[in-house]
Amino acid sequence: MMERYISALMVLVLLSGVNSASLAATNGADQAKLPVPSTNAQKLYGSGRNDLLQLRILLRNGRAQSSVGSGFLIDTGNLVVTNYHVVSQLALEPETYVGEYVDTSGRRGLMELLAVDVLHDLAVVRIDRAGTGFFRIPEQLPELRQGQYLYSLGNPLDLGFAISEGAYNGVIHRGFYDQLMFTGPINAGMSGGPNITADGRVAGVNVSKRLDGELVSFLVPIRHARELLKKAAVVRKQPKSFNETVAQQLLAHQTLMVDHLLAAPLTSKSLGKYQVPVRESDQMRCWGQTSDKPDKPYTVEQIKCSMESSLFVSGEMQTGHMAIRHEYTRGTRLDALRFSNLVAKSFKREQFGSHKDRRLTGPVCTEQFVTNGKLPMRAVLCVRAYRKFAGLYDFALVTNTSDENLVNLQSRLDIKGVSYENGLRVSRLFLESIGRVKKP
Template sequence: MRHFLILLFLFSAYAQSQQTAQNLFSQYQSALYQIRIIELESGNKSSIGSGFQIDPQGNMITNYHVVSEYVYDPDKYRIEYLTIDGESGPLQLINFDVVNDLALVRKTELNALEDIFPIATSLPNQGTTIYSLGNPHDLGMIVVPGTFNGIKKNSFYQRIHFTGSINPGMSGGPVVNENGHVMGVNVATAGNQIGFLIPLSKIEQLLTKHADEPLPISEFKSTIQQQLMQNQTELLSKLQNATWQMAPLGQANVPTKIGEFLSCWGDSNTNNEEALFLSVENRCRLDEQIFLHGGLRSGGIELEFEWLNGQKLGENRFYSLYNSSVIGAGAGNAATKTDVTNYQCENSKVTNKNNVSSKTVLCVRAYKEFAELYDVLFIGATLDHKEQGLISHFTLAGVAKDSALSFTKQFMDAIEWQ
């Protein structure tokens, strides 16, 4: 009897969820749109996403990445909407938040009565059923029930963890509570029913920047630069002011927990009986990056320490291994030659405040569109042992030079011998 009651409860909950989804779709389908980026020369869509209307003036919210092609090349693309009834029309880009992947666009052709999605006043309780709406794979609008799991842990950019299917084309669609009030925006999926949403607070921040007039095209790139600079200044400040927890690695002590936003992992080759050297690694990274356009990501941070012991190899062979490990380090973010310059590197021999001597390489590449932003790659190899040593490495994406140099000094000074 108990199992029957549990099954009855689950069936009733499922049926109620399906009924709520149907009600939401019928009530709000006219306020839900496909957002299309049209390539002007061909007249065909280049990419699609979703969006939703929030007021009678025709303002809609979508993802920044949905309209990013237009932001980067407004002479090649235009933005338009498509309704569930097949009607289409032009959209203006009013403003955007590149860091939180949000954009505000506006219909220039309004009907007498415009349906809208109301914005929620608060997030639901953890475990509550919520509903994601969008246009997956260009197949038409759907409603996907899922579970609100709160804000993702250790998330600098504050994403909601959503148990439910978010598929390509649903980006920019609303996620609503049972009353149809928007409390998030679809943004990404990790597969296996794991989705991520932009939370209500970020929507509210975008709307506080709302202006009657669209952001001028001439200010698109400068707005991106300003937002990236502000974000990275805040992120690096929080990391540098956090307590850096130290842990042993080989004969060194290295930072293994730097702030609450970086996730850290370890590995070694100790189970490889044929290995002629010992390799033990600690890696930390920010799991989130900022999408700028299809070939460029920014905002990422990676840190890595590797202890190598090659006493079985002998001094000469170990030096060759050590050198190849240093050469193998690379950038931590995607970028193309149209976006960034080649790396310019400086080699130094440095002794830090703990009397650890290292050969270091500090490389910087500039963003071509953003004069004050750089990607930074640092590699250091200790010189105090002949057949063993520590290789330290970090990458910073989209930072100012002063911030990068300050972080580099703190990073180097954190290393000490046991």
């Protein structure tokens, strides 16, 4: 692995050489209250309650509860659909955690985790009882229309089983995998529960909500669960580890993510005297801000871009994400020496991670003074490897211009959960895309 690190860090040296030759869970008090269910909601709950479950993740030692979610039995079998994030501890640390289900009658038992889909946040578990057949996933899935009533079931806040009403409001494409927008309450603990139409057909699986809005919730389309159920049906016993499966899925995601984000050239924006690379798309948004205070002898203007979504791996790790930051600093009442000290302190404040992190290795970094044929820059490239998921890395690249005395551009690229090759690919493109505004 060290050989790969060394060659990764050479991206800066290589670029410098080329250019020398020729001169990139929630607080209960904040939850929306569940409205009193309609007559139709009561009928649906009565019909489906026997196949509705609460799923609990417990510590093996002492059986203390660590996390809870919901799930539902499919057809008349013993397979249960839920969210991956509900059972992630069981998937990644089976030696520490065990899974238990509780149904609406109070019956409980152990569960086996058979299959996971990190990309769509789904999982399938097996229990020791069969369903009644209420929740089915037919080959012909329901066609949803804007404003159509939908109903979410689950166990909100570990308070008891419940049903909530809302409306379907289209497909959301802010991430790389489509989700359904449900304008209705999905509270903590309802994750993994079913969302059904007025005639009882399963439309999706409860997955998340926006904390900065009212009743803005999301569902995983049920067709993704259908594919995972087919895989789970042939699994005889719970695998000893899902690390390899999760790693393969994350590697597939990073290929899609990088290829999609770089399908077109990076957009170039003017920031002071410089041209900076950004990416604006359905998956990535950019914002700008300025700090121009009368009591400060300098001004700072920023452009920040960040992906709208990331992949949940565990409570300690979210990955499959890219962010860009550019800061343009201009000295208004500073001499060259004081401005240089200001810029140096800003560069020194950049953080690249800890060597004590149990999820990733410590950062291995190199620092070079380079030129990309447009600008001389100071650059630091840091790489960290995932401890459990072979072939995945986090890359961080920070650059600082050195062509002016009283203006400075400091840029940063962070890309998480990528292959070694894609990390180099994006870092090099970012570095090559920084330049000066062309004079008219």
